[in-house]
Amino acid sequence: MIGVAVRVLRGAGRADRVRSALLVAGSALATGFALCGVVVLSIGGLDARTLGRSCATDHGVIVCVAGTGQPVAVRAYTSNLLNEPGLRPGVALAFWLLLIPVLVFLGQCARIAAARRDRRLAALRLAGATPGQVARIAATDTGVCCALGALAGLGGFLLLRAAVEAGHVAGTPRTLPTDVGLPVLETVAVVAAVPLLGVAASVLALRRVVATPLGLVRRRQVTAPAGWPAVLLAFGVAATALPTALLRQGHIRTVAPFVALVLAGVLLSVAGVLLSAAWLTGRCARLLARHTRRPAVLLAARRLERDPHGQTRATSAVLLCVLFAAGASVMRALTLDSVGSGNGDFYASAYDLVTAAVGIALAVAATGLVVANVEAVVERRRELAALVAAGTPRGTLRRALLAQSVLPAVPAVLVAALAGTGIGVALGAGAETGTHIPVLRLVVVAGVAVGSIGLATALTLPALNQSVHPGELRFE
């Protein structure tokens, strides 16, 4: 099976090669993020043996008695997020959460050249391959690329780690834990898991494609989004508040059930946001399509009305970023208010790291959106070329593409920001300083998200210009 898949890959066209390259790059990135989390969790306690008799440890902060007899505090790392053992699981979790947008990206990459790949799979069916064999060949196609990406990610991680460590000046705290070795078992698990996750993401992304021997590709009816996810969203936000209340009343005494309940609430909220966004997109699109007289808006609205899930799927990673960024913004404000100026810098730097992580996730999500948009344009190139040939200005098509991305993004981002705010308030319900909503920061989060969606779409416009080439109209 692998042999057939590799032979098929070797005969691939340019679009297939682009897909393979992006799958390799995405998998390498996923491996890098996963290994970062592993390394952070592998930072051990430092003891006197590693540093000499004059040293002792206290929560990762190395206290050395210098020759002068004066105690000097030397930290192992510049960031207290790495020095404090209690914060390291949170840092590792942040790295692993970055895998979500990367997996969405991998799913979007798997759709590239879908039409060409579908024809290839149909040809394989015609040659006698069973549906199961065809599905395995398609999965192997993605799996091989993801495995190569995982190995490349491991290699890149080791090289980068060695380069950073080489620049370290002895006796000074390290910026990154480059002194920590990679645990073999966890590393092997990551390198094995990334291709499996990549395959899972692509199978999920292509679940509606069915190749038949006749070369037909049947896509199951896309169901219209329902309004019930709004209830799911409200329930998720409320559920997030539950563990905080239980903790305050003394019903929860350990960390594990608290974290489990919070995660369950957040996951419900995430599902609620994504499904609500699709419903909201469909509703807004229908309303616009019925009343607009602008051709660009009509084209965009009808496309959105036809497949509201498609656009939400493309922007889902961005919406997740908004949810987490909004939640973190509220919690940051509540935390900084409650701790006062004493530990303010420490917590501020911790939340800055969260902001940086969300920023990276947003960049990955926006890249995935570019890929999804380009693929959507390429898939419709004949229709677009025919429209231009019939006298539709390219500007109308450009505006339609922008409207298709930005119009549904505004309400969806608003829902995600509100949900994130709700989660932040729910988690910070125990704060003694009352609820302080950082409105300006939330507006910036929403603005950056909508802006990144607009920018990602703007980057698609050159592909649109190429796709409306009259050569697409040739039938000979």
Next chain:
Amino acid sequence: MREPVLEARSLVRSYGDTPALRGVSVAVGAGEVVAVTGPSGSGKSTLLHCLAGILRPEAGEVHFAGTRIDTLSEARRTTLRRGQFGVLFQFGQLVPELTAAENVALPLLLDRHGRAESLTAARGWLDRFEVTDLADRRPGELSGGQAQRVAMARALVTEPQVVFADEPTGALDALAGERVLTALLGVARRAGTTVLLVTHDTTVAAYADREIGLRDGAVERADVPA
């Protein structure tokens, strides 16, 4: 031949190293139905695209109603195609998400006509092609012949002077193709619209007033079918 409304003079166009047109000159009279025929790769579609202002020739001139159009900007050629020309292809020309009526109304909306006015006009044209009852359906819910009728309504909704049809029956069975062609030419002849029909099918070409045969990017013959 009637007074030429469309004229090509010594058109040259190639795709990379492959020449598609080698100095083609043709003239089409007002209200005439002309078939451009020839084997695959003879340059039929390229000639149609150059005459419709979709492609610019590398050399030569294209004149429409006394105006040279190959030197116009893309924006002006687009406006010309929308207002004075109607374009019809083999398939894949309707926007799948729009209803049949909205597809037909699209050129009018692009010309800044009101929504209600555009949709009323669109329904009128759908009626002429006997597909009024399909106005609210989407292209995916139409048969090939029905979709071509909707496409013809869209090509004619702006009442163009010339309709360019590139293998309009190529994706249809013989009976559906005949019905589509009869409907198109019937409406065009009544309105005095010039039709340039690209086809490799001699039975389709027989519907035309005149046939221009191409081979290897050059005019082989320009005569009236028997």
